[in-house]
Amino acid sequence: MTRLAAGWVALGLATAGCGGPDAKPTAAPDNHDHKDTAMKSSVSPAGEHHPGQITYIDHVENRTWTQTAAEVPTTIAWVKVDDHWKAVVQIEINGAGDRREITKYGANHVFLETTTATMGTPPAAPSQPQPVPTPMPMPTPTK
DSSP, X not given: OBOOOOOOOOOOOOOOOOOOTTOOOOOOXXXXXXXXXXXTTTBOTTSXXXXXXEEEEETTXXXXXXXXXXXXXHHHHEEEETTEXXXXXXXXXXXXXXXXXXXXXOGGGOEEEEEEEEOOOOOOOOOOXXXXXXXXXXXXXXX
């Protein structure tokens, strides 16, 4: 099964109010449950608990590292397989050149999904404008 995972971008919004020359600035009300944000991926959308750690094995750059489920988006920590959420505990990255294959595994090295991506070439540096010589004033010939 091949799936492309969408990245999430969070935007922070600030509000400001005007109440006259003596008004003090007020912050936007904080109705956000910060405990829930910190634990966002440690619990699946169905309420199941993640074992906690995700190990990354990058065969392209020959490095390994670990992150907690709470540090990554839900789309990385969980995979829905046959209507059941499975915790991702290992991610292997393979590839060469501009091609990458990211494979996610659950407990006991059970295959969950593979995502294949082609890395685009980085955008070219903006071309530098060609310098334009500064006109030099020419003396006016006198008679």
